[in-house]
Amino acid sequence: MTSQQSLERLVAGWMAQEAPAGSDAEFIDRIVAVTVQKQPRPAWLALLLESPMRRRSRVAVGSPMRRMAFVVALVLMGAIAALGVGAILLTQQTPPEDWSGFRGGPGHDGLGGAGPVGNPIARWTVPLGAPIRNNISVLGGLAIVPTEDGVLHAIRLSDGSEQWTYRAGTSLTGPAGLDDLVYVRDGRGTLHALEVATGTERWSVGGAVGSASSPTISDGSIYVGTSDGHVVAFDARSGERRWDREVAPSNEIIGSPAAGAGLVFAASPSGGLVALRAATGDVVWRLDTGGDPLGTVSYADGTAYVGAPSEDSSGRLRAVDVGKGLLRWVVDEPLSSPSVVGSRVISGSDHGVLSGRDAATGTELWRLNTKGINRAPAIAGGIAYVAADADRQVLAIDLETGHVLWRTPVDGENQCCLAVARGLVLAGTMNGTVYAIAGDGQLIGPSRAFASAIATAPPATVAPSPSVSTPATTASPLVDPFTITRRIDPADLGLGSLLGLVVAPSGEIYVTDQSDHVTRLDATGRVVGSWGGSGSAHGQFDFSPASSSENVHGSIGVGPEGTVYVSDSDNHRVQVVSPTGAFIRQFGSIESGRDQFALAYDLTADAAGNVYVLDDGLRNLRKFSSTGKRLWTADETTDAVLDGHGHTATLDAQGRIVLVNDDLGKVVYVDADRGTVVDSFDANGCDAAVDSKGNVFVSGCGTAQTQVFDVDHRLISASDRGISMLRFGPDGRAVALDQTGAILFLTVTLPPS
């Protein structure tokens, strides 16, 4: 035997001995169990996926054409992708120059051409003498505005002068325009076609349809929904009736239909969402919506959206694939059908919520809370414009972030919608005023956005008609009161996320952070000292509650001679320490009976050393003497306005405790001596601060908004910079946190009262 042969035999022998392991049967069982759950791939796919194997020069496995098949598949995929891109380019939303009708156009997607650039300025306001309840159309340089007294007003966009009026004598629905005609329906059921330029009636169809919705114009047809469950189509040129389709029981109202992709969409509680063929009125598909109340339908990019009526507190928002009538996603919240642009949908609601969502998935991307009803926004240039009913404001909102870019007041509620076109936002109010809001062309800057608003409005180039008021006398936008003078990132000070902040009378700043420390800063933000640490011993803190559903806290207050009071939340106590961190005493504990703390929350101390502590678990406000004796308790049993979670007990100049009840949306004043509620007003927020003049700054809960109310509780200023935990120090200086948790040094300037 040669050496080579003996080596080979050695290797073979070693392998024969080494290979078996003994547990093969169990392993094979496992493989059998795994594979039985799957089916073999079809032959064509298996041949394509498995690389060819030759055996004795013959192909035994796979396909010799596999490589070619891959090449063909790649070419095909490329062609399909090219076609897809082409189709998208051809079908994507194209912003119109005009705002032809209700919610912008036949899809009701709310997409306008050009909005204001820069900070808001009122180009003109026009009082029309009667409420404006329906939509405004922008056609051929004119704003077409119906008023409740049955008059249609055509107002020149350039200067607010009236071009013509059309008196129908009864209430009007519409208008909606197409080319050189504008259509309205009067209260007698007559459909009118008027020339946009002159208001001259081109034709009218008497008794065309009974009580009906705003008309929708698409592809040469006019579509209206009726109050008896029908959708009716007319020829836009002649007024001839094309078809009439019953889509719901006769007692159900069909809102203004949406049109797109060769379909007309209508919705009602019993009839659900219905897609009709635009040409014939035939039902293409119907989606059962389970009897939910349904509002106006909107359509964009192959998807129909239907939500709750704008004034209904029940219902859901649904997105439906119009190809098959299949549900894409649903949001279980009464949001109205959205305006749509690209991958964003923005819904209003009856409860003040404005919600920005991903169009493909329905995932909420941002949420903005305002007061009252928000109707579908008008969209242009990456900005959503919306009227906040109860606030009587028009807001411009960044579509990407949901941040308010600016807001400007109007003189009444807007019960329909806004129009945006040709660089203007047009709003009609129930006080009968039309606002044309333009932009100053400057970069939007919150600190100056509102201050410059009306004063810098360019003068009208044409003398206004007698009915046109001058801009300077009307709108008075809110001024952002904050100027940031310095910003410090807590990480630069060696601190974690900040939990509490207070400015001492000395100007020094105390903060608590997630490392369970209290840190003292001088007036410039330099660290002077830090003490504490996690634990339950004297001088140690535990700011993070065991339950993640509870609020992390670590509120801090400063009393006479710099004594520091800290809500040691998860140790269920308040600790009192010296300015240098030496333990002095504690109030309450979880074991201490009636004066225990469930979750010591916000607190403040007065000049006498009394401490006022909100308990987030017991939902009460208690006053303790400097020695820790409980003096009084105020809660829902003493006043209903305290029913809920209280935030930010702070003292005003009159010695009242000011807190925010976020559950009730109220700012509450409590007499510091007796613990009785002495005043309250409506304001939504989770944090309040009071300046030396008694102005109350309320920061929103999870929103970027801060509203400022004067001593008469009038809203006098607002900011959208995400200011929170605002605390005033001596000389009116203020310190706060921004949305990143950075410490801000601020000066605060309010408009003269």
Place this chain on the structure above:
Amino acid sequence: MHNELVERARTGDHDAFSVLVRAAGPRLLGAARLILRDTDRAEDAVQEALFLAWRNVRALRDPGAWDAWLYRLTIRACYHAAKSANRRAVVELHVVSPLETGADPDFSTLVVERDRVGRAIGRLPVDQRMVMVLHFYLDLPLTDAADILEIPVGTVKSRLHRGLETLRTTMAREGDVPSGAEERPA
């Protein structure tokens, strides 16, 4: 019978596939263990191979190629596993030239030194080990090994030769030269 089972498996008959797997599984697992020198990774590789075999069983045109195809799938899975393992651990090999040993040992008496053989084989590059496993453990002709590895027969031969030479020199360097070396013909 074997080909009939393969045909049935191709129609989606999982029972037939199970019989085939039970027949081939231990052999595949043994090969994978020898290549990867790690039982867990070997099981993963064989599971991956057999799962693919079931999913793509309809790609098999010649039922007689069933075993060869399973070997190829297993070798491929082992190769992937070895590559990923190599990214985690680098083994430094010291190869000594045969000339340095000054002897040509007879390995037939090295039965008791099999653990050293194992260590030496474990140090071989994976492509050489694969050829050895196909040839010495699965007892495949080099032409079949070439089909399975999708490489020319000449390459199979050279890998086998290099592998054996490396084994020889490694073992000689480590003192595994048996006394039989003296029996080498002059």
